[in-house]
Amino acid sequence: MKIQIKNARIMGCGEPSDFFIEDGLISKPFTSKPDIIYDVSGAALLPGLIDAHCHLRDPGFEYKEDIISGTRSAAKGGFTSVCCMPNTNPVCDNASVVSGILAKSKARGYANVFPIGAASKGLKGEELAEIGLMKEAGIVAVSDDGKPIALASQMRKVMEYSHDFNLPVLNHCEDPSLGDGAMNEGEISTQMGLGGIPTLSENIMISRDLLIAEYLNLPVHICHVSNKVGIQLIREAKARGIKVTTETCPHYFVLNETSCLGFDTNAKMNPPLRKEEDRLAVIEGLRDGTIDIIVTDHAPHHVDDKNIEFSLAANGIVGFETAFSLGYTYLVRTGIMDLDQLIRCMSALPSKILSLGRGTLKIGAPADISCFDLETPYTFDKNSMMSKSRNTPYDGYTLYGKCKLTITGGKTTYEELC
């Protein structure tokens, strides 16, 4: 199978040229007749986006999302690879669930799916999960995401044991004794009469994990950092030589806690949206590289789980179909970073942290690419989403960077060229 993509601006710069794919790999230009020709009319052709942190809800919560709808949504957002968190039902804490996820995604998925295994059995934070057997089955990292690894002794064990299998440990940092509220603690939560989740709860655990990583001289990856002090802790730790990487999500650089006013449950997530100064610190952390990557934390929820009383509503928002546009609109068009840096944050670096061997346009690499129209603004419509869920705060936003074409391993997974 040969694909020729015409009029593509490779990496978003230069004059439009042609791009070639043969048998699932990026190829040198060929002169023979291609099976498929796409004309992307000057769209930017980028390495396929890689999401290191999402929830596909499959198995167990297919009424919110499943592997098929989730990966279609990912493909529509320009993602070619997604790493799904283990808080499914049953929990992805053993090789058979890992194999099930991989089998379904290979047979019917629209993106490469890389499962993340639970760090502890049942996400209970007590006993190690079968990390080695899950690695054999295909996990790329371990995490109890959604829940923190509450005990320091357990976190130490997870880091030590995972290192034996060269698996990164991704921790959702939140001290549960400090964090049982519904939104960021501060004047807005007080004004709304909602219990608060202090930044302190996130930062105490970030500090703990940095200290464990330093003590053991092992790597750690901090999930979805959301606040100024947390970012500063990581910045200082990197300067001290601690092997730490971290991520943030578009909502932490686009929104702040004021989105919760009016009790909008599409602004409810964990970590919660923080103050404006935190949002600005996230942007600075991305700009100076303290924050390595941008992930979606795609968290689909059914309307029944969201359209209820604020404190009872589920945490999280969908993210695949807006992530690149938000990054491009709020970081690149504003001049905070260039397109190359955004692509690194959303492709090459996630691949590097999770050792996926992707995120490149080199000849011979797997043909994971996506094309984006960077020039034409569009109005994001939540009802246009491929996801089963509609929990997004961005309905009606004017954005740039609409995905026009996604090819994963040489297979077209999304296309909207006219």
Added chain:
Amino acid sequence: MTLISKDLLGLKELSAEEINEILHTAEMMKLVLSSGNKKTSHLQGKSVITLFYENSTRTRLSFELASKYMGSASANISASGSSVNKGESLLDTARTIDMMATDVLIMRHSQSGAPHFIAPYLKASVVNAGDGMNEHPTQALLDMYTLKEKFGKLEGLKVAICGDIYHSRVARSNAIGLSKLGAEVFLYGPSTMIPMGIDKMGCKVASSLAEAVEGADAVMGLRVQLERQKKSLFPSIAEYAKFYSISPEILSLAKKDAVVLHPGPCNHGVELSTMVYDSPQSLINEQVTNGVAVRMAVLYMLMIRRNLQ
């Protein structure tokens, strides 16, 4: 003037003019209440439903009596004994009530924002009778009415609100309402019960009970909400009573003609000593009567707003 919104969700949502208009209307309603024939026809042919997910004596009864004195059909539903116990969602319950040609739905709920959540879905006017830790607007309105009745104005009054501020929707609504009308609000309680950033709501956080009460025109005690104490925020009732209670000695720091308020129900000897409760300065019983008048005023104004539509 009429109310801007079809609902009364909180004092955050009301302007100073709207609050003044409600207080002014309540004066008329109080005259009705104190007359021999407590009957008006303002709500004739209308229906008022109270839906209470939490316990209540005075709020619920005063709303019910207010609506009956004004001639409406009224009924009560509580969470226990309704389909809520069968797992019916808040939205379905509210819509069901709405579809019975209900004009006003008065709701108390344990979750902050619950009335804000249902209001846009209903044709009925929603009145917040207390939502979680957020607001209790009619309580604050009756407190403000009581103070205005006593002092003739609210502007320039110093009001001390003492106790469990963290869990208190009464404190929040009063802080918002009183400061909108120019009163100076001082809050005091154990630091574990002072929510972060409350000083940004137009009030001051005092550093001692004496500082809060000194020179005050009004001292409001708040109930220690024992049922909301998920974790212990103070060591014992005895210790709370010793350091945080409004005693006659503390009250003597206030102005000579200062008044004592309490939203009730009161834990005697905990947040307020019985001597203070029963003192001539106490308007706690007067508050209850004013509660009916203020709620009549609220229902009256909502009905005018509805009739305009």
